[in-house]
Amino acid sequence: MADTIRITPVVKWCKNRCYDSEGVRLHGWLALRQESPLVAAKQLQQSNAQPAVAGVKLGEQPLLGYLNLRGQGDGFADTVQQSIGLMLPTTANTLSENDDHALCWLGPDEWLLIVPPGEQDALASQLQTALQAQQPALHCAITDTSSGLCTISISGQYARAVLAKGCPLDLHPRVFAVGQCAQTVLAKAGVLLRPRADDSLHIIVRRSFADYLWRWLVDAAEEYGVAVI
Amino acid sequence: MTTTTGVLRMLNWLERWLQTEWPHMKVYLTSVTDHWATISVAGPNARNVLRKLCTDIDFDTEAFPFMSYREGTVAGVRGRVMRISFTGELSYEINVPANAGRAVWEAVMEAGTDFNITPYGTEAMHILRAEKGYVIVGQETDGSVTPVDLGMAGMLGKKEFLGKRSLQRSDTVRTDRKQLVGLLSKDPQQVLQEGGQIIASPDVSAQPVPMLGHVTSSYYSACLQKAIALALVRKWSSAIRRNAVRGRYHTHHAGREVV
Numbered sequence: 001m002a003d004t005i006r007i008t009p010v011v012k013w014c015k016n017r018c019y020d021s022e023g024v025r026l027h028g029w030l031a032l033r034q035e036s037p038l039v040a041a042k043q044l045q046q047s048n049a050q051p052a053v054a055g056v057k058l059g060e061q062p063l064l065g066y067l068n069l070r071g072q073g074d075g076f077a078d079t080v081q082q083s084i085g086l087m088l089p090t091t092a093n094t095l096s097e098n099d100d101h102a103l104c105w106l107g108p109d110e111w112l113l114i115v116p117p118g119e120q121d122a123l124a125s126q127l128q129t130a131l132q133a134q135q136p137a138l139h140c141a142i143t144d145t146s147s148g149l150c151t152i153s154i155s156g157q158y159a160r161a162v163l164a165k166g167c168p169l170d171l172h173p174r175v176f177a178v179g180q181c182a183q184t185v186l187a188k189a190g191v192l193l194r195p196r197a198d199d200s201l202h203i204i205v206r207r208s209f210a211d212y213l214w215r216w217l218v219d220a221a222e223e224y225g226v227a228v229i
Numbered sequence: 230m231t232t233t234t235g236v237l238r239m240l241n242w243l244e245r246w247l248q249t250e251w252p253h254m255k256v257y258l259t260s261v262t263d264h265w266a267t268i269s270v271a272g273p274n275a276r277n278v279l280r281k282l283c284t285d286i287d288f289d290t291e292a293f294p295f296m297s298y299r300e301g302t303v304a305g306v307r308g309r310v311m312r313i314s315f316t317g318e319l320s321y322e323i324n325v326p327a328n329a330g331r332a333v334w335e336a337v338m339e340a341g342t343d344f345n346i347t348p349y350g351t352e353a354m355h356i357l358r359a360e361k362g363y364v365i366v367g368q369e370t371d372g373s374v375t376p377v378d379l380g381m382a383g384m385l386g387k388k389e390f391l392g393k394r395s396l397q398r399s400d401t402v403r404t405d406r407k408q409l410v411g412l413l414s415k416d417p418q419q420v421l422q423e424g425g426q427i428i429a430s431p432d433v434s435a436q437p438v439p440m441l442g443h444v445t446s447s448y449y450s451a452c453l454q455k456a457i458a459l460a461l462v463r464k465w466s467s468a469i470r471r472n473a474v475r476g477r478y479h480t481h482h483a484g485r486e487v488v
Binding site for chain 1: 255257259260261262263264265266326327328329330331332
């Protein structure tokens, strides 16, 4: 399956069944053949020659888990923190993170939890169980939107210059740095931006805009030399 | 569940009611439109195809009636199956997380090989639903058309619902309102023009010509081997009724008798 992004290192596919390198059939989430919304756009670019000097590198963090969290009050914040070990950020446009997990502020009662591929189901039910056990009952919602979002990574000397072509925010590292996040528009697409370093950012975009936005980024970055990683 | 093009309007509408009229309700709205991929399996063998892919849902008519939904595993993927129909045939819609959409699509196509399964596009769907007399909101209807006009009075809620007052206004209870009808061309090969005005007589010398309604959808049906159309036409006026009985509706554009 040349057009499939594999998330396990060595798997073989036969009639939608998945086998590891030992020929043992895999079950559950790992056995699902999943495909990123960028599958077509990335192929297009990878077939092109890579530039000698790349001022911009584009990549993807494929098939991450995304949970939308809604709730209010100390009871909600404490329960989430105890359940997943991340503090619920209450300052606008900030996030808390550890190794592979990030909890981004989206609004006064809305957050986005980003987790490694495949962890979303277990984390969602863990959160549900913890929240439902609270007395008095909490008004909250945990919604899995993992297939609905996609993370594009952009890095390199000119990464922020490319984004500035299509985004009204001040993207200078002085005012938009690691630990912050912001919902904005990028080339007319609604996105969540997350700085990873001075010269590196994650762009979280809805599935239906992912292909379009990738192609826009390739075009916007062309003058700096763009490499797909 | 709403149509793709209706999703933003619907979310805004729900938020508006939640925030302005019912702020006491404890409800959060989160769009999952991008999360789900939908595959429609339609046709007399739809149930047989689904049974091959999904063993944890009972597909018997009584166990899984029209307009209901079940959660289950389709081709190994946790999802939802709805028994709804856009084509008018026996039909199911499979929802799975979109990242697994292609895998499930390929599994559906493979399971349907025995039944000569084939993909169908929106134009085919439009013809199929018109054969059945299913409306498209926004094509058969505009903001002035009520469910009663469409012959769907039986589907209205019996209790309170948003819009109920609108159905009791003097204009909406008029007995001569336009209603949805099906049209057949006198010449079965003559496909009427969508948007064509319906008039009582081909004689248009006395103007303005009273307009009785218009053609809302029109296709050539390969299955029926004739042209079919849906129209909104004023009803119960005795003159029009008489003309209808005598087969004397006309479209303005074609100037031909159509009923």
